[in-house]
Amino acid sequence: QEFQDRPALHRNITLRNIVENFLSSQPDQAGTDVFCTYCVDSPVPAVKSCLLCEASLCDKHLSVHKRSPAHVLSDPSTSMEKRKCSIHKEKILEYYCTEDSACICVSCCLIGEHRGHQMKSLNEASKKRKNKLKNVLQKLVTKREETEEILQSLQEHVGTVEEKATAERKRVTLLLGDLRKQLEDLEKRVLSEISKQAEEVSRSVNDLVQRMEIKKDELSRKMVHIEELCNMMDPLTILQESDKGDLRDTEDEDNEDRERHGQFLHDGGGLDVAEISRTLQAGLSCIMKEANEKIYIPEPADILLDVNTACNSLNISDDRKTVSYLPNQKSPETPERFKVYPQVLSTQSFSSGQHYWEVDVERSQIWSVGMCYPSINRSGCHSEIGWNNKSWGLHKSWLNNQYSVLYNRNWIRLFGKVSSNRVRIYLDYEAGQISFYDLCDPIQHLHTFNATFTEPLHAVLWVGGGCVKICRENHICEESNQLMMTS
Known part of the structure; x- marks a missing residue:
């Protein structure tokens, strides 16, 4: 231009x-x-x-x-x-299409592809979107706070575990150091006893050797004398010399020498092996007894069943140790009673420490045993052991004798089976562990749950047939105690 x-x-x-x-x-x-x-x-x-x-x-x-x-x-x-509108270039974006979730201009509303759609002004749509975002933000804030609490709890748990591990390392180091010293002292005593016996045997053998040397020389002298007599021609001399005592037979002395010789060769070389073994066994027994006294093993819990929690399909024995499946029990209605599943809780609860208890499951083909919070639901499909986040259980199904562990509706099948009729449940509250053991020989560790407990824990039993009995006398097994302490 x-x-x-x-x-x-x-x-x-x-x-x-x-x-x-x-x-x-x-x-x-x-x-x-x-x-x-x-x-x-x-x-x-x-x-x-x-x-x-x-x-x-x-x-x-x-x-x-x-x-x-x-x-x-x-x-x-x-x-x-x-x-500005990407289609109608000079038109300003003034509206929001709620059907297509798009910002549009007036031409899009009147003649464009959004004609006839539900529209809102940008301010109105923006205000509504802000309200939604505020709700989302509030939920995110709540989730972040929960996450921070969980993170703090986990960090505290890691610190607690490390403190406990440090204390355990020190305790085990001191214990094993003491055991090594006692074993070294026992070794010295036993070796000293062996040396003492060996010296006594050696002295006796040397005495016999000297005696045999003297006997050998004497026999040689007699042999020479007899040979001389045999070569003599004078009968009188032969008869007179052969009647002397030193040429007579010494069979009794020979038998005694043979007996002593046999003892040295065939009776442990003269060592009292039995006495050595007794000394060693007594020393080891004393060391193990002292070690067991220093190793903490919790006493078995005396579990009693709470009849007020037992489902109407269960019968509780008078001593409250045995639960049997027996439908149509006319028990009084209580808030604590399970309404749907054949379950019962213990009267005791545990909120700290280490505890264990054992059950005899020989007379039941379908059962569950474990631990739960007192706040577990008493009715509904999620009130069964393992079908919620308030209970942990070991379950046996009548189908192919399958065994599983359950928590929060998650099943873990255990390949193999419980080979004995006795199961141990072990709780370490502070460590957040519930463990199950098959008390066969040798004992078998089945599974360990790890959690952060937030409520006291009760023993819980589920019996679908027959009966399950809480054992009065706990299974004594050194290996079981060792496994239990390292679970």
Whole structure:
């Protein structure tokens, strides 16, 4: 385009907005302030931007700006293009299509692909979206707080475990150090006894050797004398010399020598091996007794069943040690009683320490044993042992004698089976462990649950047939105690 006279210069607002949009997208942009488009002498911060004019306005220029619906004002922005319709290029995005979840212009509403759809103004849609976001934010805040609590609990648990491990290392080191010293002392005593006996035997053997040497020399002398007599021709001399005592038979002395010789060769070389073994066994027994006294083994818990919690399909023995499956028991209604599943709790609960108890399951083909919180539901499909986050159990099914452990509706099948009729349940409350053992020979560890307990724990039994009995006398097994302490 040609002009006769040089025209006056005008600000190219569109080009300016393009440049500002480009600069705002740069990663090293120094600041994010938006300035008034019309204040050319000095930069003045904008308070609004007009989407139609593609200009940013300060308070002064905003007061004289056109007030019409077409001039849509927004918060100050350096980028205007993202506020325009991508289809109808010059149209401003003013509405929100709730059906397509899209920001659209008035042309999209009237003649575009969104015609006839449900619409909302951007402000209305934005307000509703903010409310949803606030709800989401609140949930996220709650979840973050729960996560922080769990994280803190886990960190505290790690610290507790490490403290306990340090104390256990020290205790075990001192115990084994003491045992090594006692074993070394016992070794010295036994070796000293062996040396003492060996010296006594050696002395006796040396005495016999000297005697045999003397006997050998005497026999040689007699042999020479007899040979001389045999070579003599004078009968009188032969008869007189042969009647002397030193040429007579010494059979009794020979038998005694043979007996002593046999003892040395065939009776342990003269060592009293039995006495040595007795000394060694007595020393080892004393050491083991002292070691067992220093190793903490919890006393078995005296479990009694709570008749007020027993389901109506269960019968509890008078001593409250045996539970039998016997439907249609007319027990009085109590809040604590299980309504659906044949279960019963113990009267005792445990909120600290180490405890164990044993059950005889020989007379039942389908059962569960374990531990649970007192807050376990008494009715409903999730009130069964292992079908909630309040109980841990070992279950035997009548189908193919299958065994499983259960917690929070998660099943872990145990390959193999309980080969004995006795099961031990072991609780370490502070360590957060519930362990199950088959008391066969040797004892077999079945499974250990790890958790962070938040309530006291009760013993719980589920009996679907026959009866299960809580053992009065606990199974004595050194290996079982060792396994229990290392579970």
